[in-house]
Amino acid sequence: MSFLLLLLAIVSEVSATVSLKLSEGFSKLVPSIIVVIGYVAAFVLLSQALKRGMTIGVAYGVWSAIGVAAVAAIGALFLNETLTAVQMGGIALVILGVLALQLGGAH
DSSP, X not given: OHHHXXXXXXXXXXXXXXXXXXTTTTTSHHHHHHHHHHHHHHHHHHHHHHHTTOOHHHHXXXXXXXXXXXXXHHHHHHXXXXXXXXXXXXXXXXXXXXXXXXXXXXX
């Protein structure tokens, strides 16, 4: 259940972050509303995942890795942003670091 809550938190945060770009400095109403609702939902859901026993290091690591990868992919696919090989390598390293964090904590 805690991983489902974390996944929902990540989806909310990614939606809010993409909407932040689309809001054009909070000058567009609908994306601006999505930003506020998305970030509030993300932190409420994250707090519930933590309440149910997920460790903060794993939660934040997974949040960061998936969030960075998702926002970068969305930017490249839909917002005409570039994603170079070096950037993709950096994302892969972040994901590997989170995997090491997760595996290192499993006993």
